[in-house]
Each structure stands twice: as C-alpha cells, then as structure tokens.
Amino acid sequence: MSRSVIIDGSVIYTNYSQIMGHRKFEELLKEFITILSEKNSPLLEAISPFKFGNEYDIRRLSEYLHLLSMRNIRELIHIMNYVNPEKLEKFIEGFYSFWRSKHRFMVRHEKYVSDYNRRASIEYTMTMIGDQFKAVIKNLYRQLISNISNEFPKVMRQLPSGAQAMFLYDYIECDDFGAKWMKNIPTIWAAIFDPPAIFYTKSNKRKGIIPIEEKDILDKINLSSNEWFRIPIYVGKLLFFNFVHKEYLAHGAGLANLFEIASPKDIKNKKPDGIIIFGIAPEKIPDYNEKWKNAVVFKDKNCYVGVIPGSDENDYFGYMKKTTLTVHNLIMIDNEKLPIHGSMAQITLKSGKKAVAMFVGDSGAGKSETLDALNRMEEVAEVNIIIDDMGSLDIYNDSVVAYGTETGAFVRLDDLPPGYAYHTMDRSIFMNPDKINARVIVPFNNYKDIITPIKIDFLFYANNYTEVKDESERIKFFETYEDALKVFSEGKRMAKGTTSEKGLTTSYFANPFGAIQMKDKHEKIAQKFFKKMFETGVKVGEIRTMLGVEGYEKEGTMLAAKALMKIIEQKG
Incomplete structure (x- = not known):
C-alpha cells in the first residue's frame, strides 16, 4: 500500500466526476476498506449492502457515492434502499481522514524557461490548479455529508485536503x-x-x-x-x-x-x-x-x-x-578544507558590538538552541544565522573563514521555545509532530549569504553535559591549540534521543559525517586550522549549554547565551 499519492497537475479540476471517476479513487477506496477489514472495524457495517460473499464491490460502491455527490440519499432508495445514513456518514468521515493522512503531491510537466515573467506565470498557474483541486476535494466531502445527513454543517473547517506540495x-x-x-x-x-x-x-x-x-x-x-x-x-x-x-x-x-x-x-x-x-x-x-x-x-x-x-x-x-x-x-x-558539524552566526548587539561565533557539537548539543536564545534577548539587535548544522572552514587572506551548506534548518521541536514552531508554521515542513524527536524544516537565510566566506571571531565546543553554577565557568577558553584539539576531537555529548544513542557518548570531532571515515586526513587538516586560529587571534573555547543536564533543558542555553553576550560586549 503506497503512502504517497501523486496527483496529475496537468488537469484543471472543476467537477466531482474528475475525482470519483478516476482509477485512483477506487484504489484508495479499496485500500481503505482493506485496512478496515484487517481491524474488523464497525465502519464496514455502512457498506455491507455492497458486500458479495467475502468481497466488496468497489466499483458499485464508487458509482453509488458518485450518484450521492449529486443527489440526496432519499432519492437513491430505488438503487440501494437499505444503506444506513448515520453509518454511511461515519464511513465517509473516516475515508476523508484516510485521504488526508496520505502524503499528497501534485506534479506537472512544464518546460523550464529562462524568462522570469514566463516562469512566474507557469508557477502561478500551478498554484491555481492546486487551489482548484483542493476546493473540489473539500466541496465533494461536504456535498456527500450534506446529501447523507440532509443538513449543511454549521461550522465549516477548511481542513488541508489538497496537495501538500506541488x-x-x-x-x-x-x-x-x-x-x-x-x-x-x-x-x-x-x-x-x-x-x-x-x-x-x-x-x-x-x-x-x-x-x-x-x-x-x-x-x-x-x-x-x-x-x-x-x-x-x-x-x-x-x-x-x-x-x-x-x-x-x-x-x-x-x-x-x-x-x-x-x-x-x-x-x-x-x-x-x-x-x-x-x-x-x-x-x-x-x-x-x-x-x-x-x-x-x-x-x-x-x-x-x-x-x-x-x-x-x-x-x-x-x-x-x-x-x-x-x-x-x-x-x-x-580539497583540504575542514568540515564543521555545528552552527554559526553573526551576532550584533544593540550597543553596536559585533562578533561571528561558531559552535561545534553533535546532534542535541545546544548549538542552534543557544543562537535562538541569543535572538530572544533584548540586548541583541540581530542574529544572522549563516550555518545551522554543517559548514566548512577555509583560509582566505591569511585568515580563517567559514561558509555554510544549507539555507534551512532541520530543528528538533522539543528543544525550541514554546510557540516557535507555530510562529514559523506558514513556511515550515513538520515531520512527526506527535513523537519524540519531532522535527521541523524551516528556511532561515538566502543562498548568497550562506556561501559567502566570513571571518570568525569565536569557535566554541558545545558542551551539553557539564552542570555549572558559577557564571564564570559557562565559557572557558583554551590556552593552546593542542588543548583545544583534544576536546574537539573527543566530541563528548549527552545524547538527547535524536539518534539511537543514549547517555554520555563520544564522536570524533562531533562529526560522524565524513570526519570519522577519513580520520587520518581529517586530523592533519584540523591541526593546521586550529594552529592558524590561535596564530590569528580567533578565540577557541568551550561553552556549557547544559541542554543534556536534567532540569536545565530550557534554561541552560539561555544562561550560555547571556555569558556569550557579555564576552561580545567586552570584545575590543
């Protein structure tokens, strides 16, 4: 049984027959009935008149529903006079929910054109087709319910029922x-x-x-x-x-x-x-x-x-x-570049002080969460995120610079402040919002900004497992590049349920995505870059986010953000 439904975007949907007369409608109906049969669901009682032996006559049921979309159920007694309206209404509700549980995509073949105006027109047409399809689906559902129940709903809900992506x-x-x-x-x-x-x-x-x-x-x-x-x-x-x-x-x-x-x-x-x-x-x-x-x-x-x-x-x-x-x-x-599993932003305070800070750490270390905490502070004017998960270090004009890979973020909902996900709902993709490690994919920057090399001021290892009470211990800087390399290479973190790991774990350079597979070559590159950072005045340290410390899951990153803000304020 396929979970994804591919909708033909070359068709302009204007009537119910285009939906109910399509083979996919019967396929979906058959799949829904099969699932109900496996559960021995009471919803099947509604379509018992269409059962012959051990099988349901899907074609006959589909044709009956097609007629029902145009006429009241009382007018169809001569066709099927023992259909229970109350049970059929529940069956239709269940079928509608089943449809909406599918991953729904509309695709349309259109030749790519270089002209911007022509391309905009093509995309606008696709949007209109998608809106029309959605309207036909919703109206079909409402018409069926109305013709069964003999009344129109007092509250109309514009449930998402068309294509989720086109x-x-x-x-x-x-x-x-x-x-x-x-x-x-x-x-x-x-x-x-x-x-x-x-x-x-x-x-x-x-x-x-x-x-x-x-x-x-x-x-x-x-x-x-x-x-x-x-x-x-x-x-x-x-x-x-x-x-x-x-x-x-x-x-x-x-x-x-x-x-x-x-x-x-x-x-x-x-x-x-x-x-x-x-x-x-x-x-x-x-x-x-x-x-x-x-x-x-x-x-x-x-x-x-x-x-x-x-x-x-x-x-x-x-x-x-x-x-x-x-x-x-x-x-x-x-290519002799140093890939970094971390996040980075250009932070501007209201006082005018600026700094580019990069955070290194594996999933759940508190990298993105610390930047989000900074962004919510009154003293901060702007947090321009350039890297959310993966970036690279390079050497340009004898300085260590960084650039990113993604224009969006794949963020763990559990670690975000309350309401954040709803704030970005209009441009986000949600994955399993009802489960542990629920995620949201949300764009955060434009492509030009993330690939433009920028000189870094701070490089921090995001330590999410050390509990600290003293404000002076929230950020510690390393004296030598050898000391820094030891901590970064060990890659400790408290697993947060984002992977199959649990408890205090280690991962070489907090980067199991290429670094560990090419460890020997990576070590030589890392040594060169860390040495260069200490030579050129980049401050390398450890920031304690406490994201993995019980009781500090929300407060820890805010405390870390405040400590970083003070350091930026003191920056020359």
Missing part, C-alpha cells in the same frame, strides 16, 4: 557518468508548498555511521522514470543530484526547504559533485551488504554516490540530510 519538472540533459538511466529521470525545478505541510514518516531516528566503499555503482543500477524524481540542489558551493523514489517524496520536499534548488540552466550538461539515491530497494543494489542497510557512500570513479535503501527504518529525513552532508564533507576533506 512540483514542476522537466527533462534536462546533464552529464550522466555513463549511466544512461539518469537522462530519463524527470528533474524538479520548482516547488510550491501549501502550509502547514505535515508528514508522518515510519521512523524518526538515525542510526550508525555511514560506511564508505570503493565501488562503481551508477552504471549497475537502473532507476525508472515512472517512479523517480531528480532534485538538483546546491550543498554549499557543490552541485548535487538527489534522486528520490516517489514513495519517499516527502523527503524530497524537505530538500526544497533545506537547500537551494539548482536551476536547470545551471545544471545543463554539467557533472554533479555528488549524487544521492534515496529509496532504492536493497535487492537492486549490486552486491548488497547488510552493513549498508541504513546508508552507504560509494566512491564511484571520481564521484561520491550516497545510497539510502528503501525501508521503514530509513523513512526519516535525517538519513537524506546526513548522507548528503557526508558526501559534501568527504569532498571538502579531499
């Missing part, structure tokens, strides 16, 4: 590394969201470290153009092709909110720096190994290819994001 796609000629299947995959060049976009996935935690394999893979697999989409994105300054199976298109939608979508004119005939394939069946991966079950990165000739097998366990956006960032980091290390 995509425009075209077929773009790109360098395919000899993999002929690649040119046939439709390429998404624009996305439109209908907020709030809420997706419920089958997993909400990430496991393990992604292995790296030297193996040619691209010319040994074959992705179908009917089941896959290509989403070209910029990960920092690198061009990636992320291929997503339609069943996992919710994670493709997440990409559009997290990274900059690359324009077809920028990717035409170009070779990508990295490739990600999300949702391929394990048996279609050549020489499949069980240790690849969550994710694997292949070094295929001169290109890194990340592969996430399709499974319930991997149905989590964290796998899409972290595999993408792992490939990015491997490329950075190959």
Whole structure:
C-alpha cells in the first residue's frame, strides 16, 4: 500500500466526476476498506449492502457515492434502499481522514524557461490548479455529508485536503557518468508548498555511521522514470543530484526547504559533485551488504554516490540530510578544507558590538538552541544565522573563514521555545509532530549569504553535559591549540534521543559525517586550522549549554547565551 499519492497537475479540476471517476479513487477506496477489514472495524457495517460473499464491490460502491455527490440519499432508495445514513456518514468521515493522512503531491510537466515573467506565470498557474483541486476535494466531502445527513454543517473547517506540495519538472540533459538511466529521470525545478505541510514518516531516528566503499555503482543500477524524481540542489558551493523514489517524496520536499534548488540552466550538461539515491530497494543494489542497510557512500570513479535503501527504518529525513552532508564533507576533506558539524552566526548587539561565533557539537548539543536564545534577548539587535548544522572552514587572506551548506534548518521541536514552531508554521515542513524527536524544516537565510566566506571571531565546543553554577565557568577558553584539539576531537555529548544513542557518548570531532571515515586526513587538516586560529587571534573555547543536564533543558542555553553576550560586549 503506497503512502504517497501523486496527483496529475496537468488537469484543471472543476467537477466531482474528475475525482470519483478516476482509477485512483477506487484504489484508495479499496485500500481503505482493506485496512478496515484487517481491524474488523464497525465502519464496514455502512457498506455491507455492497458486500458479495467475502468481497466488496468497489466499483458499485464508487458509482453509488458518485450518484450521492449529486443527489440526496432519499432519492437513491430505488438503487440501494437499505444503506444506513448515520453509518454511511461515519464511513465517509473516516475515508476523508484516510485521504488526508496520505502524503499528497501534485506534479506537472512544464518546460523550464529562462524568462522570469514566463516562469512566474507557469508557477502561478500551478498554484491555481492546486487551489482548484483542493476546493473540489473539500466541496465533494461536504456535498456527500450534506446529501447523507440532509443538513449543511454549521461550522465549516477548511481542513488541508489538497496537495501538500506541488512540483514542476522537466527533462534536462546533464552529464550522466555513463549511466544512461539518469537522462530519463524527470528533474524538479520548482516547488510550491501549501502550509502547514505535515508528514508522518515510519521512523524518526538515525542510526550508525555511514560506511564508505570503493565501488562503481551508477552504471549497475537502473532507476525508472515512472517512479523517480531528480532534485538538483546546491550543498554549499557543490552541485548535487538527489534522486528520490516517489514513495519517499516527502523527503524530497524537505530538500526544497533545506537547500537551494539548482536551476536547470545551471545544471545543463554539467557533472554533479555528488549524487544521492534515496529509496532504492536493497535487492537492486549490486552486491548488497547488510552493513549498508541504513546508508552507504560509494566512491564511484571520481564521484561520491550516497545510497539510502528503501525501508521503514530509513523513512526519516535525517538519513537524506546526513548522507548528503557526508558526501559534501568527504569532498571538502579531499580539497583540504575542514568540515564543521555545528552552527554559526553573526551576532550584533544593540550597543553596536559585533562578533561571528561558531559552535561545534553533535546532534542535541545546544548549538542552534543557544543562537535562538541569543535572538530572544533584548540586548541583541540581530542574529544572522549563516550555518545551522554543517559548514566548512577555509583560509582566505591569511585568515580563517567559514561558509555554510544549507539555507534551512532541520530543528528538533522539543528543544525550541514554546510557540516557535507555530510562529514559523506558514513556511515550515513538520515531520512527526506527535513523537519524540519531532522535527521541523524551516528556511532561515538566502543562498548568497550562506556561501559567502566570513571571518570568525569565536569557535566554541558545545558542551551539553557539564552542570555549572558559577557564571564564570559557562565559557572557558583554551590556552593552546593542542588543548583545544583534544576536546574537539573527543566530541563528548549527552545524547538527547535524536539518534539511537543514549547517555554520555563520544564522536570524533562531533562529526560522524565524513570526519570519522577519513580520520587520518581529517586530523592533519584540523591541526593546521586550529594552529592558524590561535596564530590569528580567533578565540577557541568551550561553552556549557547544559541542554543534556536534567532540569536545565530550557534554561541552560539561555544562561550560555547571556555569558556569550557579555564576552561580545567586552570584545575590543
């Protein structure tokens, strides 16, 4: 049973027949009845007149509902005179909820055009088609209920029931590394969201470290153009092709909110720096190994290819994001840059003092939360976030500079202040908001800002496990780069439930996304950069966020933010 529903965006939906006469309507009806049968649900009593033997006549039921969308149930007695209206009303309510529980995507083939006005017109047309479809669905539901109950609802609720995301796609000629299947995959060049976009996935935690394999893979697999989409994105300054199976298109939608979508004119005939394939069946991966079950990165000739097998366990956006960032980091290390798992912002106080502070730490260390706490302080004029999760250090004009990878953030809802998620609801994608480690994907900056190198003033290791009472102990600076490297390399943190880990853990450089896989090379690069920071006056220290200390989950990051604000105020 497919969780994702792909809606044809080339059709302008104006009447109920377009919905109820479509084969997908009968397929959904059949799937809903199958689920009810497995549960032995009392809702099935409503459609017992359509049961013959052990089977339900789906076609006859669909036709009856089609008539019911146009006429009152009392007028259909000559067709079926023993349908219970009260029970049928509950069945329709259940079917409507079942439809809304699906991941709903509308796709439309449109040739990409360079002219801005023409492109805007195409996107506007897609928006109108999406709105029209949503209106027809809602009106169909209301008409059915009205014709069954003989009354119209006193309270009308505009429930999200159309497409949650809409995509425009075209077929773009790109360098395919000899993999002929690649040119046939439709390429998404624009996305439109209908907020709030809420997706419920089958997993909400990430496991393990992604292995790296030297193996040619691209010319040994074959992705179908009917089941896959290509989403070209910029990960920092690198061009990636992320291929997503339609069943996992919710994670493709997440990409559009997290990274900059690359324009077809920028990717035409170009070779990508990295490739990600999300949702391929394990048996279609050549020489499949069980240790690849969550994710694997292949070094295929001169290109890194990340592969996430399709499974319930991997149905989590964290796998899409972290595999993408792992490939990015491997490329950075190959190019003698230092990838950083952390966050960074340019902080401006109302007094006029400014500083660029970078925080290093694994998931749940309090990096983003400390910046959010700073942003809520009255003394702070602006917190311009440049890096939310992954960035890179480089040396430019004899100074250490940094730049980011993502234009959005994949944030843990539990660690955000009350109300934050609702404040950003109109532009966010929510993942499993009812579960532990619930996440929201929200854009925070533009692409130009995040890839522009900026000189850093402070580099902090985010320590979330040490409880401190004395204000002077909230931030401690290191005397030597060797002392700093020891703490950063050890990568301690108190696990917060964002992965499968629990308790006090260690992770080399708090970066299991490329750094640990290429540890020897990474160590030499890290030593060079830390030495350079101490030589050029970058202050390197440890900030105690206490995010993993019981009782300080909310207060700890605010206390850390206040300590940092004081240091910035004292900065020369």
